[in-house]
Amino acid sequence: MFEAALMRGDGLDGLRVLLVALSLAASIGYLAVESRPPSSLRTGLKTAAIGLWVPLPLLALPDAAALPLALLAFAFFLSSAGDFFLALKGDARNFTRGLLAFLAAHLFYLAIMVPLASRPEGLVANAASLVTGAGALALYFWLRPNLGKNQLPVGVYLVTILFMALAALAIPAAQPWLGLGAVLFVISDGVIAADKFGRPIPFRGPIVWTTYYGGQALMALSLMALLR
Template sequence: MDIMDHDAKRGKKVFATIKSIAPMLVPFLSAFCAYFVLWLPTADPSPFSALVKCLPVLCLGFFVLVQAFSLGALRPYSRKVLLGLVFSALGDVFLTWGDRGYFIHGMVMFGITHLVYTSAFGLRPLKPWIALSLLVLGTLFYAGVYSYLAGPMVYAMAGYTLVLLAMSWRAMARASCPGYIWSWGRGCVLAGAAIFIVSDLLLAIDRFCLPLPHARYVVMATYYIAQMLITLSVADHSDRDRFWKRS
């Protein structure tokens, strides 16, 4: 009975948290919809199209700041997520002109994003078997696209794949720690990392290997959703995350 009461209280707390943060997602959802409604052509990039593309991510940064204001402080975890969103927005700007020689610049910005997220997620528990499993999958992916790459992209893709896998490793390790209370925030991080992999995988296949039907729709939708899920984790980040420093 005590366990049931505890679960009921946890459920109510999660529901109350989601209810309180839902209004703060309105700017993001509006910008998300605006991107797909406007659907500006990529062949003729402009500062306005760059703004429309990165606006959903900037709105997620606004969400982090509002959340921090409500708590009275911008905690280290939230600060790192915010920094990752800033680099993501810069990456979006560069990728707007990706066909004009700035694609690698965008990859660098997103590579930094993944490194910042990796730092936010922490290195404990280590869970090396997750890293090894992801490394095997990443190697298979890189071997599949290698023949389609040329010049600096050969090395850029290898580096980007490694940092993306590192971020995903830390997200999965956080979510799989035994003996510790599962939280919806860690679930969001895990789902966000997984969806980020799907988004980047489809982008790489479409750009370097073969064109995929409706690729831009799927890539951008999964990208925004992944960023939203990772950002939502700041609302669940609390003092109990000190566990990761003590472990």
């Protein structure tokens, strides 16, 4: 998957590998400072971890499918913007801004994946689809009494990310990594929601970041390999 996603023999392979390495370094750096109070360093590392992925789909143009790759770049950009807002803290509106940015990112992911989706193939993909769907619905109804005015936005977000994950699991050519990445993304957001609206989750920060970054990386590499 790594080779198919990044190695195209067009003279830009080294740049692609460098961007991925810098992204991984930023991710590890953020994990090291995640528990600290908000700072420029902390915010910058969190934003850069996915932000460094933005050029990757664009480097494949014009030799590959232009529209899906452009949509993928926008999905990375919006995810990075969501990370930026969530890193700021202090202002409750930043959570809403981050939520909207990630909602838009999931819609871009959906726009890429729905045309490629058919149905889950195999026991693992079907079981993962069932468990992910049931888990997302159970989480929403558990949190619902505590959501207050956030019932609608959280509900819309949950449905959107659920459809994104189900679409990812329904692309047989990209399994298992695309499906695993999407499920990790759902787990990350589920932990955030449970911690914010339910009860405190031990080791929330490391759990959220490792599942989120790992999920995004697997989705990114899978889709870039698929779209080449």
